[in-house]
Amino acid sequence: MKRLRALAACALILNCMRAFGGAEQSRVATATEEFNPQRFEFAIESGYLFGAINPPASYQIGAEFLTARVRWGVVRSDSWFRGYHQFYVSAVLEPIFRGIENHYFGFNLGMRYNFVQPGSRLVPYISGGVGAGAIDSHPEVPGGQGQDFTFNILSAAGISYNVNDHWKIDVGALYQHLSNGGQTDPNPSVNLFGPQVG
Known part of the structure; x- marks a missing residue:
């Protein structure tokens, strides 16, 4: 008798799921099948950069970015080039923990x-x-x-992990170059490398 009640309850649940369309699929799954990535993203990113090739001072900078990204085209392919482009605008806020200067504020535009x-x-x-x-x-x-x-010149490479429809985590490596473009003589520049998360 108990088995009959359990089977009846399971049948009722399955019929209700079928009648109401079942559980909603995650956008992460459909985005990879239909391949229609999000059109807009907003990211808060942070890194810690170490100076290299910066005589005579050694730099350590906290790299903080507020970034907006807009999808700029999709590459539909069966190769590993399958993916999508994004245009981004970043606000750059950087305390300088070690070095001659104390802070840097700016913006960066890129792909x-x-x-x-x-x-x-x-x-x-x-x-x-x-x-x-x-x-x-x-x-x-x-x-x-x-x-x-x-x-400033920024370049980065890394991996994003799609947690769900609305959240993802980025982990990568970042390179930054700061220079005044030869407007002063000498023209010291700052070259920085380090990890970044967002």
């Missing part, structure tokens, strides 16, 4: 490419961009930036 494989939540990416900003320069200190106005 990102996401390599999407069917059925995978892991999405490798590469990105690069250019921008400008202001640093609290100390031109009287050898090796310091010669003026407040500087250009």
Whole structure:
């Protein structure tokens, strides 16, 4: 008798699920099958960058970014090039923990490419961009930036993990170059490498 009641309850639940369309599928699954990625993303990203090739000062910078990304085209292919482009705009806010200057504020415009494989939540990416900003320069200190106005170049590579329809986690490596583009002589530049999460 107990088995009959259990079977009847299961049959009722299955019929209700069929009648009302079943459980809603996750957009992560349908995005990889139909391949229609999100059109807009907003990201908060953070990194810790270490200076390289920066004589005479060694730099350590906390890289903080507020980034908006807009999908710029989809590559539908059966190869590993399958993916989509994104145009991005980032606000750059960087405290300088070790180095001659104390902070850097700016913006960066660039492109990102996401390599999407069917059925995978892991999405490798590469990105690069250019921008400008202001640093609290100390031109009287050898090796310091010669003026407040500087250009920046950013490039990154990493992997995104799609947690669900609305959230994803990025982990990667970041390169940043700060320079005033030869507007002062000498023109010291800052080259930084480090990890980034977002």
